[in-house]
Amino acid sequence: MIRVLNGLRLGTRLAGGVLLPLLLLMSQAAAQDLAISGATILTVTDGTIENGTVVVRNGKITAVGQDVPIPAGVPVIDGSGRYVMPGIVDAHSHMAMDRGVNEGSETVTPELIIDMRNDDPQLYRALAGGVTTIHVLHGSANVIGAQNAVIKLRWGHPLEDMYVEGAPRGMKFALGENPKRSTGRYPASRMGIEHTLRWWFNQAREYMKEWDAYEAARRRNPDLVPPRRDLRLEALADVLRGEILTHVHAYRADEMIMMMEVADEFGFTVATFQHGLEGFKITNELAAHGAAVSAFADNWAYKVEAFDAIPHAMYLMWSRGVRVSLNSDSGERTRRMYQEAAKAMKYGGMPEDEALKLITLYAAADVGIDHLVGSIEVGKDGDFAIFNGPPFAPASRVEMTIIDGRVYFDREEAETLEKQLARNAAEREDDR
Amino acid sequence: MTRHALPAALVGALLLATNAEAQIQRVQAPADGQETTVYALTDARIVVMPGRVMERGTILIRDGRIEAVGPQVAIPADAHRLDMTGHTVYPGLIDVASTLGLPPGGSAGAGDGNNDDAAGVPGLQARRLAADVYRPDDSALDALRAIGVTTVGLAFKGGVLPGRSAALNLGAGDPHLQILRSPVAVQVALEGRRGGYPATLMATQAYLRQAFLDAGHYRLQLQAFARNPSGGPRPVHTAEQQALLPAVSGELAVWIEASRENDLKRMMAFAEEMGLDYVLLGAQEGYRVVDELAAEGRPVIVSLDFPAPGAVTGRAFHSPVTAAPGQAMPRAAADSMITRALHANPATLLGAGIPIALSSHGLFQPADLMDRVRLAMEAGLSADDALGALTLTPARLLGLEAVLGSIEAGKLANLAVLEGDLFAEDAQVRHVFVEGRRFDIPDREPTPAAAPGEVNVSGNWHANISSPMGAFSLQIRLQQEGNRVTGQLTGPMGPAPVQGDVDGAAVRLSSSMAGLTLRIHVTVDDNRMSGTVSSPDFDETIPFTATRTPGGDS
Numbered sequence: 001m002i003r004v005l006n007g008l009r010l011g012t013r014l015a016g017g018v019l020l021p022l023l024l025l026m027s028q029a030a031a032q033d034l035a036i037s038g039a040t041i042l043t044v045t046d047g048t049i050e051n052g053t054v055v056v057r058n059g060k061i062t063a064v065g066q067d068v069p070i071p072a073g074v075p076v077i078d079g080s081g082r083y084v085m086p087g088i089v090d091a092h093s094h095m096a097m098d099r100g101v102n103e104g105s106e107t108v109t110p111e112l113i114i115d116m117r118n119d120d121p122q123l124y125r126a127l128a129g130g131v132t133t134i135h136v137l138h139g140s141a142n143v144i145g146a147q148n149a150v151i152k153l154r155w156g157h158p159l160e161d162m163y164v165e166g167a168p169r170g171m172k173f174a175l176g177e178n179p180k181r182s183t184g185r186y187p188a189s190r191m192g193i194e195h196t197l198r199w200w201f202n203q204a205r206e207y208m209k210e211w212d213a214y215e216a217a218r219r220r221n222p223d224l225v226p227p228r229r230d231l232r233l234e235a236l237a238d239v240l241r242g243e244i245l246t247h248v249h250a251y252r253a254d255e256m257i258m259m260m261e262v263a264d265e266f267g268f269t270v271a272t273f274q275h276g277l278e279g280f281k282i283t284n285e286l287a288a289h290g291a292a293v294s295a296f297a298d299n300w301a302y303k304v305e306a307f308d309a310i311p312h313a314m315y316l317m318w319s320r321g322v323r324v325s326l327n328s329d330s331g332e333r334t335r336r337m338y339q340e341a342a343k344a345m346k347y348g349g350m351p352e353d354e355a356l357k358l359i360t361l362y363a364a365a366d367v368g369i370d371h372l373v374g375s376i377e378v379g380k381d382g383d384f385a386i387f388n389g390p391p392f393a394p395a396s397r398v399e400m401t402i403i404d405g406r407v408y409f410d411r412e413e414a415e416t417l418e419k420q421l422a423r424n425a426a427e428r429e430d431d432r
Numbered sequence: 433m434t435r436h437a438l439p440a441a442l443v444g445a446l447l448l449a450t451n452a453e454a455q456i457q458r459v460q461a462p463a464d465g466q467e468t469t470v471y472a473l474t475d476a477r478i479v480v481m482p483g484r485v486m487e488r489g490t491i492l493i494r495d496g497r498i499e500a501v502g503p504q505v506a507i508p509a510d511a512h513r514l515d516m517t518g519h520t521v522y523p524g525l526i527d528v529a530s531t532l533g534l535p536p537g538g539s540a541g542a543g544d545g546n547n548d549d550a551a552g553v554p555g556l557q558a559r560r561l562a563a564d565v566y567r568p569d570d571s572a573l574d575a576l577r578a579i580g581v582t583t584v585g586l587a588f589k590g591g592v593l594p595g596r597s598a599a600l601n602l603g604a605g606d607p608h609l610q611i612l613r614s615p616v617a618v619q620v621a622l623e624g625r626r627g628g629y630p631a632t633l634m635a636t637q638a639y640l641r642q643a644f645l646d647a648g649h650y651r652l653q654l655q656a657f658a659r660n661p662s663g664g665p666r667p668v669h670t671a672e673q674q675a676l677l678p679a680v681s682g683e684l685a686v687w688i689e690a691s692r693e694n695d696l697k698r699m700m701a702f703a704e705e706m707g708l709d710y711v712l713l714g715a716q717e718g719y720r721v722v723d724e725l726a727a728e729g730r731p732v733i734v735s736l737d738f739p740a741p742g743a744v745t746g747r748a749f750h751s752p753v754t755a756a757p758g759q760a761m762p763r764a765a766a767d768s769m770i771t772r773a774l775h776a777n778p779a780t781l782l783g784a785g786i787p788i789a790l791s792s793h794g795l796f797q798p799a800d801l802m803d804r805v806r807l808a809m810e811a812g813l814s815a816d817d818a819l820g821a822l823t824l825t826p827a828r829l830l831g832l833e834a835v836l837g838s839i840e841a842g843k844l845a846n847l848a849v850l851e852g853d854l855f856a857e858d859a860q861v862r863h864v865f866v867e868g869r870r871f872d873i874p875d876r877e878p879t880p881a882a883a884p885g886e887v888n889v890s891g892n893w894h895a896n897i898s899s900p901m902g903a904f905s906l907q908i909r910l911q912q913e914g915n916r917v918t919g920q921l922t923g924p925m926g927p928a929p930v931q932g933d934v935d936g937a938a939v940r941l942s943s944s945m946a947g948l949t950l951r952i953h954v955t956v957d958d959n960r961m962s963g964t965v966s967s968p969d970f971d972e973t974i975p976f977t978a979t980r981t982p983g984g985d986s
Contacts, residue, residue, distance in 0.1 A: 098694065100624065100632025111642070112634040117694060119745055124752035138634075146634055156749045159694050225656045225664065228649050231642050415752060 031059020031404035035070045039079025044086055044356050045375040056382030059404035064376055085356060085391055086375050087132025087383030089363035090334045091294040092274055092327030096120035102139030104182055108200050110171055111231035112146035114138060118159040122331040127153050127409040129335030130385025130398040135367045138172040140249040143179045143196045145172035150367045155408050168368040171239060174249035175259060176305050194258050201266045204236035245271035245368055251305040253278040260289040272366045277309035283320035292323035294366055297343040315348025325363040342392035468512040469868060470494045476516030481824060481838035482816040491521060493845040496868035500841050519862060522854050523838050524582025524846030528826035529713055529733050529791035530798050532584055533566045537594025539626040555625050558675035560595030562586035563614035568607040575799035577602055577864045578873050580848030585616060585830055589794055590623040592636050597687055599830040603866040616830055618679040621689035644706045647676035685709050691716040693745040700724060711829060717745055719773055719780040731787040731825060734778050736804035737794030741770035772811060779812035789826040806855060815855055887937050887956045888912055895978035952976055
């Protein structure tokens, strides 16, 4: 493999653990030019290209195919023997949240907007598993949680540079055990959760009416004092206007049906059910409503509402026209999403490309950025995970992770605990 | 033994015990029974303001004000003449944001008697005035005057809307008569509540946004009501909205406590959105957002409560790998670099053209301020800039530049009289004048000498330890009976007992902190001990030296 970051080796020799990362930081300009040649390219949307080349200019894919010329001056990664897939999108994460995952003090908190930090080491570990984009959600303690964040793992960059531009707003909702089990707080039952939803959406409707009336009246009286801005109701009004994607934590079929009925009544669509373990029971209803499900592969029975699940759920939902994605909901599982996706082939026999879409294109669609990422196509972002073998083969691992044509993880250059401890030992020897 | 290879956890345990027991020098009662209100300080070297020094001059003080200053000042007959030959007079220092005598800003303050219903929910009480809830602590006041501080900004720490700050002169007597200005600013911080909304950072920001929007709406209602009292809705007056009203109308500054890179950015954006006249307070990671701060061009209150390098934003970029539980931490060479950057923060901001005021905000012992100033100076802050950041700039931020910050006729007679340079480690503050009132600062107590021929470690010891995580100091108090030694290491996180024994000149001490055992093995030579500190929990040892400090209670 041709070293893209040639200069860094010198840095490693000079100053051990300090200079190397510093140089990495300093070298991070904007999006980059990059080509990967001679690789097996899993485009996900247009089949697999053997001995293929993909070219990235200024962060965007400009060419992909077998006989693609590489423009002069573009750094080339030799991909022979390697497998290139789109950067993995984790559709449900709580990594890198800054000082708080759940605002459990109240039941309905849509005015909140998730705060992120850019230096959570979990992000770096996720990069090592080929993840390039994550959907970060409020926890599931609240019936209506916070507005979400969609970030790319541009490790080393300032926080504001990590957000995916063009990602629509999203909001977390939660049904079932988690929101109802908080003590000393309404609701304490599934009945109460449904009532909470209706009560607040009715409040939001009233709020919209109040503002509409004001807008009409101020044409006659420009001195009129506007109504009080209520950030909570304003956010819910945006849901009712269809400006916010709703991501609903749910396990049981009955509560998903309830949520879709509430959404139908108030005129919005549930974008995704998160987890949705019993979604395989209501595929017709999900498809009719247009709700997707972001699932676990074979993770269940960890609480009372998570018993009635089957590993074939992903396949059953997918085969009946429900868009399915996989998510980690975990800073650990996120590093091996490709192994999770492979289970969709084992349980039911989902085609390989479709199984890959569970952690790329369909996950991107969940958060409304499938026009930007999720497949290797001309015009999309240059986000890739390069494997040393087929991604679904048990022994394969990620060699490089690339975002916007820039290498953010390179196993050969990566800092590891083993390397650090070895350096410590060597320096101790020097001290003696 | 390796050189300075202290595991992070061991350093952390030691850090728990630092910073304690600052030498509080009791100040004698105001001199001369205070009959005299007219002083002539003659033949003094006068630092009028940063960059302006009068090598020999006289300062005439009358009724709390500086009446005259210059090389030739006629001394009236009623003046009490003080020969200041060999002394330097500085403007009294201003610690622009001190928590001196204030309850905590947030939930931690619940139950302290200042958070009854009328004052609102702890941490959500813009209505609260620092000037009202300030409880003077004489020993802390004395300790501050002993380093030359004559005025503080009383500023809450923590909370969300913890209250409104004030300016306090460190005179004697009724503290409420010493308030120079109140309120100085509405304070904002990002410490979530315990046990209620807003608990998380995201909710804290939503709460603040809603609170300032509500105050803006209140303002619109008041304006509409003033235009037409006979129609439209009557404004509803709440204490919170009344407290925030001058902030949203731009008549009162807003001090926003934020130390971390992303918080500084967040709160700059918030203040812009709300159109606030704001000052950032803390800004310990200001050097990481120096371009953004410089673009704003506003003065910044810089806290000298340096964070631990391991907690600084971006630390993980240097080394994203962390040790598994039970494993030793890899050597963190990046941390000494981060420590230097933290110490250089004031100089970095000034270098970018950002006016700064230095403050003790968050320090366990506010009187450690000057030690921290020296660290900032070692990292590049010039003496003139340090003085400006402790006099003129804070005076301006408190809205008191007409009466504080320099030695000029008409200003309040807030002065610090020293032998030696203000910023020298051995500087000896001799007198402090607060609004013309004279405080004499006593000499440091002589060091108790050990009896010849035997070792006696009783007393207070001060250790400076340099480690890859930066230099820090450790205070140890020991009592020896026979060959048995007991005592404690005391720090901001609470004291830890220490015990051991003396064998000839060898002393073995052990202490348990944060679940770790520390072993200090030293030999004592009069007022100095040297040896090693180690922990059986780690295969690491570092050098350890300590010196006896005055004020021991042996």
